[in-house]
Amino acid sequence: MAKLMALYKKPADKQAFDSYYLAHHVPIAKKIPGLRSYEISSGPVASPTGESPFHLVALLSFDSLAAIQQGMSSPEGAAAAADLANFAQAGADLLIFDTKEV
Template sequence: MAKLVVLYKTPKDTAAFDRYYSSTHIPLARKIPGLRSYDISEGAVAAPAGPSGVHLVATLTFASMEDLQKGLASPEGQTAAGDLANFADGGADLLMFETRDA
């Protein structure tokens, strides 16, 4: 399996971010070819020391890193990636990695 984790930093207007993310970005991202599952954090994203500065965490799962990369390179993946500029004014970190059972 391979995962794409997106750490959305706290935006200027959290309510506007949440509305846009739910109504526009999620439907775009769900169209990425090869996407197996997609989940997002609910409630505050905390760090052991307290507030994290992260508003929302999204985890997208693919069968392999190859599928993840193909999905992101597809027109649907490019549309979803391009959409970040429309709502993620706090910034976002994207992390990609393969997983294994531990």
């Protein structure tokens, strides 16, 4: 299984971010080909030492890194990437990685 993790930095208007993210961005992103599951954080995002610079974490699962690349290269993936400018003005860090159980 491979993951795409999006770490969204704290926006100026959290309520506007949440409203747009759930009503507009999630439906766009859920159309990405190869997407197996889509999870988001619930409540504040903290670090072991307290507060973090992040407002929301999204974890998207795919079968492989190649599936992530194919999905993000599709028109649906391009639409999801382009949509970031509509709500993530504070910025977002995107990480892509393979996983294995240990």
